[in-house]
Amino acid sequence: MNDIELIENALYGYIPKDLVFEKNLVDSIEYSLKAGGKRIRPRLVLEFSRLCGGGDKEALPYACALEMIHTYSLIHDDLPCMDDDDMRRGKPSNHKVYGEDIALLAGDALQSLAFETMSKAAITDSRSALAGVKCINILSSYCGTAGMVGGQVIDLENENKQADLESVTECNRKKTGALIKAACEMGCTIAGADEEKILAARKYGENIGIAFQIVDDILDVTSSDEELGKPVGSDAENNKSTYVSLLGIDECKCRVDKLTAEAIECLNVFDGDTTALKELSLKLSDRKK
């Protein structure tokens, strides 16, 4: 089984069962969890946990929790009162299939499920509990006002105005970067790594998080609808300031390479085999979708 299969296998096992009255809600949750994607965040949890000597069995619940939070954010982002996107990963977005009310509640329930999944894994003994609450604290703080949701708000406020590079960077650092950073820190934390390693993982995550968003902005200009699974050119259409509109494509590509190289350098503090994390960051910087 490769890592994506390993993650998806565990992830789908957390989809609630045996709920008679709430079938629609469960179907809606399942629809979005099974919509594919690169599973980058859970893969980062697994890789950093392995690098710090942790077992996959212990890391998987935390990896899955991150993917649940990411999935809930996509469902809520697509809602009509937010980005109003009809398509996601080449399929109709959640609310187009299940309605706005169910999509809203599926997102809410997925956020709860993430914390339920982590706390259930952490409940076995005091040692697990302490590592577990640390991970819960990382994820909850990176997905709230000071992280992902805060980034969303900046994104909304930047709509239809000429935002500057500082505000676009602050937005992306939180909206996309926070969860990627969380993944790297959580992987180390669950494996019991020391503070130096957690800091290096955070820095790695920060760098690939910004690089990831710059590549997203580039692809919105250079890719095709089919390749991307959603309409390209949406940033320009929405008059949105992006790295590309502010810096131009050449400077953007240059920054992606620099950020990726800096990320790889952060891996030097680890003793183990960092090949997988090096390859992951290079692949992300060179992706076509």
Added chain:
Amino acid sequence: MNDIELIENALYGYIPKDLVFEKNLVDSIEYSLKAGGKRIRPRLVLEFSRLCGGGDKEALPYACALEMIHTYSLIHDDLPCMDDDDMRRGKPSNHKVYGEDIALLAGDALQSLAFETMSKAAITDSRSALAGVKCINILSSYCGTAGMVGGQVIDLENENKQADLESVTECNRKKTGALIKAACEMGCTIAGADEEKILAARKYGENIGIAFQIVDDILDVTSSDEELGKPVGSDAENNKSTYVSLLGIDECKCRVDKLTAEAIECLNVFDGDTTALKELSLKLSDRKK
């Protein structure tokens, strides 16, 4: 300082500060957290913790987390794609003031903040961590698909149809009952109570939770807009099946008294002074708003 002041004092301390770009979001969170209410859930956490020998300082973060979850659920419930309510507690509902997008995100952020608050409190040492993850597990499972959000879905599905008593009870047991039950269990858990006491607290919570909802249904028929702080008669207007429409007012009042008496009986397993919890359940059954 009475308990409501104690709770509100702690609760308002968790409102995020120093966020430059996200002022709107923080204002929206503050608006709903400060909108008043009876603070029943956090009071139950405190009272059960005290009854089991716990300190208020340890219980308060968990009490506040519950109120954050309750507040997020009210913000999302009022959204146009849900109940579409313009008023809440005598004031315009959150999205009428801050817009749907910010209201949605404020709810999302409040849910994260609840788990951030609990995990931060639990992080001090292994003993706190274990009690903390137990509380996080209780709250996350009672507010997701098998609890509050599941109840919301049943409520949506029961709209405009003649729902039976079983389905109305299942809805209320989850939509309103789950968080009240969570409060009672969390109070005992954080104070380190044994399984027998936690079970008794759950049963107490179950009883007053259903009684609470029956009183709500009664008040929707017998109260006035001013007294209730929201439009009365909304259930009948929405063709909603309620305890009152299914059982009639007299049978409803009878059931409230019976459930309250049974709740009070559950308190017998506790050694400490149960006066406050007895009074609370009696007050809730006799409330006018």
